[in-house]
Amino acid sequence: MTNLTDLVDRLAAAESNRQPISPLTDYHPGLSVDEAYEVEDQLIERRISRGEKVVGAKVGLTSKAKQHRMGVDVPIFGWLTDAMQLSTEEPLQTDVLLHPRVEPEIAFVLSETLSGPEITAHDVLDATRWVCGGLEVIDSRYEDFRFRLPDVVADNTSAARFSLGNLRVPPDRLELDMLGVLLEHGSKIVASAAGAAVLGHPAAAAACLANHLGNRGRALEAGWVVLTGGLTDAVPLAAGSHVTATFAHLGTVAIHSCL
């Protein structure tokens, strides 16, 4: 059994010192995924004790390509707090991050609590107040984004910041798997995708998250935001850049980073 508190310390220090670390599994090869979720939970407990509030949860490793690169066939799950949310037009301070990247996602805001296991994509849609476009800023606390599965789980799945679009649409009339998104960096189109890129359907990704939490005695709470996973590859976000995601039916979400 690994001393988990020591791992929590290392990750917290990497974030606050802006000093990326080598993967935990380099020196703790036996670190299990279950233990990694414990580390993730302890990191969030520390944030809560500092006054932050959990406002939602996120799904990662949702694309076949990313899972293949990591040699896994399951998505991963992390926590979102109020301190991570950028308000509209709030510039992103890249100087407090390590090496941020950004990816477009479809976000759900829940009207009802979802307690797994056995939650389906339909249950998710029933419990969703509205859907909106989102941009997630991920920022691994590991050098060069190099990690194994337990490492990235322990690191709260690289969660750093997120921004939600202001156009909020009830899910009833949206075909979310067919919904297109275009990602622009400056004036260049860098990627495009459709909602099916995340586990076939964004609601299926949210259902996986609810079931994962259910197995750990937790739930997705009413009012929470669910980020359902990057639709495209993540794009590096240097200081002074401007990234826009344009969604079919959901408008645009933009992040500008400070110089």
Added chain:
Amino acid sequence: MDQDTRTEASRALLDALRARQPIQPLSESYPGINIDDAYEIQLIGVRTEIESGRVVRGHKVGLTSQAMQTMLGVHEPDYGHLFDNMFFPEGSSVSIELFLQPRVEIEVAFVLGERLAGPGVTVADVLRATDFVCPSIEIIDSRIVDWKITLADTIADNGSSAGVVLGGRRTRLDGLDLRTIGTVLRRNGSIVETGASGAVLGNPANAVAWLANKVAAFGVALEPGHVILPGACTRAVDVEGGDVFRADFDGLGHVSIAFPREATE
């Protein structure tokens, strides 16, 4: 390159197409080949096809994504001609033996209602001239061994074009956002690529305008009824014998094609 050499290169490509035997890159066999040579070689091939009874039914635009342009080190698209014998019915089975090393791409196909003659064609002209758009799968193929293509190679090789499958459902442009039409490509039921229509130069109508102006330099116009494939919404996917592909387009419908190992009768 002189005209005789261009004719020789064109013949080598047409022979490769007919025999389904790829050749070495022209950029290696003819190191001095430039872009003008390449388009001339393509046009010699087009004249040869027309002499043997083929009819030009449209054009395809290629290299429209940032990723492809970066890969080939170019800053503009290229194009090729679509002949009548390259159109396959939707849902049909096409023997993989017809091709050398085929790949598929998903595209929002434009069908013109009016003639577009450059130079000076604007996106507004394209939107006015378009009769409808429909779902399509483009089959691309290279007559160059292992797809070892430079820009000149693919231009000379008719833009690496090989086939088109058009979906029969037509949609007018009114109210359509040509930038964000979501597209999903499945191979044998599994999702292999997703994309959005704006991956093509920001808007596929931009690609049609570019094409109209580009072909004008060769005295060619885009004709009513012509099908324009403006470029791929996703990466190209290799085809293997036995594959069935299905492409879905948000609001436009879907189209599918099967590639059995043997010809089916």
